[in-house]
Amino acid sequence: MNKDLSFGPDDRRENIRSIAEVAKLFVDAGIRYGVHFTLSCDRNIARSIIHEGEFIEVNVKCPLSECERRDPKVLYKKARAGEILQFTGISAPYEPPVRPEILIELDRQNGKRVSRPGPGLSNIIYTE
Template sequence: MSTNIVWHEASIAKEERRAQNKHQSFILWFTGLSASGKSSVANAFARTLFERGNQAFVLDGDNVRHGLNNDLGFGEDDRKENIRRIGEVSKLFVESGQIVLTAFISPYRADRQVVRELVEDGEFIEVYVKCSVEACEKRDPKGLYKKARNAEIPNFTGISAPYEEPENPEIILDTEHYSIEECAQQLTDILTAKGLI
């Protein structure tokens, strides 16, 4: 790392951006198994926020790997770097006064904690998209579980690589028993009650 880098203070403070947007800025960190519904719920809720006039953006795991993180694989070290990078990007969104919704498996608790520590208290909201591996495997919209079972995909979370469930998530969405629309409504109710949106 270069020692010739100096942080340049922004002319517009985060608080000013929040005041203009009329809502808080924070990270909604959706974590869960592949096919649990992370991206579906995040996008459904982003539409709700948009229609309410809230500034929000979804960072999806697959989409980010098409660009910013296209040099990373799925081994443990690359997974950690994937989450570190997206954590830093998410922090920028928070500073810009927006709500950022991140849909990443993010299988390791320690990596999620690293992102939590990048931002201020209350700016990281862990959303555990809870769905059993059996239910996810039945859905398997991308055919990934089948490939993992046939050893075509190594290090597949829930099959040949671990997933560490959140111990104390701020929000749990049970996508095995509730629809995407119901989960999005649950998020709306919870965040409205907290005065965040």
């Protein structure tokens, strides 16, 4: 949909806006749609486009080292080598949600991912 965009801030913002518009179409059709926004201002743009009560913010909390370990496309390695500029978590910022409706934390000690949702949402526990 936006294959000619870069990782730069202006292109990221346009990507977020268009993704939010597509998400709104899915929500209007009764289909749940998941997207990822790295900055709070981008989440606010998406929240303003998608109908109130239809935007559910989820934070999948994972250490950067684990993201790098699980990276099948080796994008983090390329970003660290300077081959990809403005890469989230390496040379571009990531702002975790302050009050997500759902928080999924990776617990390395017992191998479980636990969702701790906000009001009105039920707990979900997955075993890896």
